Amino acid sequence: MDHSKFRVYSLFLVMFVFLAACNSPIPAAPETSSEGANPIAAVENPAAATEAPAEALEATEAAPPAIQHTDIPVGLPEKQSGQATDFNSSKIIETKTNIGGDRFSFEKFERPFNANTMDVYYSEIDIVNTLVYQDDIWIYGIITLNQLQGNGVENVKYAIELDINLDGKGDWLIIASKPASTEWTVDGVQIYKDANQDVGGEQPMLSDNIQFTSDGFETNIFDQGQGDDADSAWVRISPNDPNTIEFALKQTVLESPKKYLINMWAGTNLIDPAFFDISDKFTHEQAGAADSGLNIFYPIKEVAEIDNSCRMAVGFQPTGKEPGLCTTFSPIINDPLAPSGGSSTGCVVKSCNSSYVWNDSSCSCDYIGPK
Ligand SMILES: [Ca+2]
Ligand SMILES: [Ca+2]
Numbered sequence: 001m002d003h004s005k006f007r008v009y010s011l012f013l014v015m016f017v018f019l020a021a022c023n024s025p026i027p028a029a030p031e032t033s034s035e036g037a038n039p040i041a042a043v044e045n046p047a048a049a050t051e052a053p054a055e056a057l058e059a060t061e062a063a064p065p066a067i068q069h070t071d072i073p074v075g076l077p078e079k080q081s082g083q084a085t086d087f088n089s090s091k092i093i094e095t096k097t098n099i100g101g102d103r104f105s106f107e108k109f110e111r112p113f114n115a116n117t118m119d120v121y122y123s124e125i126d127i128v129n130t131l132v133y134q135d136d137i138w139i140y141g142i143i144t145l146n147q148l149q150g151n152g153v154e155n156v157k158y159a160i161e162l163d164i165n166l167d168g169k170g171d172w173l174i175i176a177s178k179p180a181s182t183e184w185t186v187d188g189v190q191i192y193k194d195a196n197q198d199v200g201g202e203q204p205m206l207s208d209n210i211q212f213t214s215d216g217f218e219t220n221i222f223d224q225g226q227g228d229d230a231d232s233a234w235v236r237i238s239p240n241d242p243n244t245i246e247f248a249l250k251q252t253v254l255e256s257p258k259k260y261l262i263n264m265w266a267g268t269n270l271i272d273p274a275f276f277d278i279s280d281k282f283t284h285e286q287a288g289a290a291d292s293g294l295n296i297f298y299p300i301k302e303v304a305e306i307d308n309s310c311r312m313a314v315g316f317q318p319t320g321k322e323p324g325l326c327t328t329f330s331p332i333i334n335d336p337l338a339p340s341g342g343s344s345t346g347c348v349v350k351s352c353n354s355s356y357v358w359n360d361s362s363c364s365c366d367y368i369g370p371k
């Protein structure tokens with residue numbers, strides 16, 4: 001029972017016994033309250049309850065739920081620490097236009113579709129915006145999907161990846177099943193660490209171009225409330241937007257990073273800690289490509305039903321060289337897979353998301369702020 005209710009009932013019983021002892025007129029209500037819904041009615045001798053309320057309280061506390069939480073996130077802080085939009089793939093099938101932001105070689109994915117035919121679009125795994133916030137206790141990772149209530153692809157999962165030493169190799173992966181409500185929960189939430197630092201292989205955020213045998217994020221330190229800290233990570237649907245999922249990650253559990261790179265994932269079976277980095281786990285031939293311009297690899301094959309966003313820098317001014325950083329798209333200079341017909345400057349990617357503007361001299365999309 002909830003303690004405040006208990007106190008009310010206890011107080012009521014104390015009064016009841018006191019009034020009985022004084023032989024005062026007693027309203028009929030207490031008799032009915034000694035049966036039925038009132039949990040305190042289980043105490044056979046009300047006098048005993050008045051003598052030992054502390055004991056009774058202990059008895060109620062003796063059967064707590066399996067996991068007790070002390071730090072539960074509330075709402076997001078006012079000031080955001082970063083934002084990155086992501087390509088909206090919802091119109092691709094009907095317009096047959098080029099997809100943006102899918103570059104297997106650079107660990108960038110835009111594949112909210114079924115494999116091989118790419119004729120079914122899954123709006124619930126199409127990331128369109130990401131945000132990061134933090135306060136004294138939590139890092140909040142926010143993922144907006146095109147439509148969270150999509151067409152029901154199975155085993156939908158979302159994840160947040162953090163690189164806390166800025167080497168391009170992810171250190172933490174926090175995975176959540178699709179949450180069902182706007183209440184914070186640890187249900188379906190797990191935290192994995194890459195303790196042996198093999199995520200990313202030889203070339204972080206670049207395909208190692210061989211089937212590299214990383215064991216991914218191999219160490220599970222939190223599983224739905226089980227772990228050293230029962231409050232390590234939470235998830236909910238945003239109370240303000242039914243298409244947005246919010247994570248709250250306890251900073252102390254993630255080694256309290258002062259600087260980090262953070263990005264988000266949405267997908268199904270590939271959101272598996274053992275599969276990272278996905279561009280090392282699979283070859284390009286196996287993975288396929290979502291961009292029809294890469295006609296050797298198009299369409300998507302084994303790497304399907306997945307989307308990720310670029311990495312936001314939090315707590316430091318990025319140099320622009322950080323692997324996977326949002327502001328830099330893939331220049332042709334280092335890209336052996338460039339399609340023919342690129343621009344005269346040799347840039348591969350010329351379409352930028354709404355918060356970016358194309359910069360021809362640097363072959364990149366420059367961040368201009370949220371639209
Ligand atoms: Ca993407
Ligand atoms: Ca997307």
Ligand SMILES: [Ca+2]
Pocket residue numbers: 200201202203204205206207208277279280
């Ligand atoms: Ca790699």
Ligand SMILES: [Ca+2]
Pocket residue numbers: 194195196197198199214215216217218
């Ligand atoms: Ca590992």
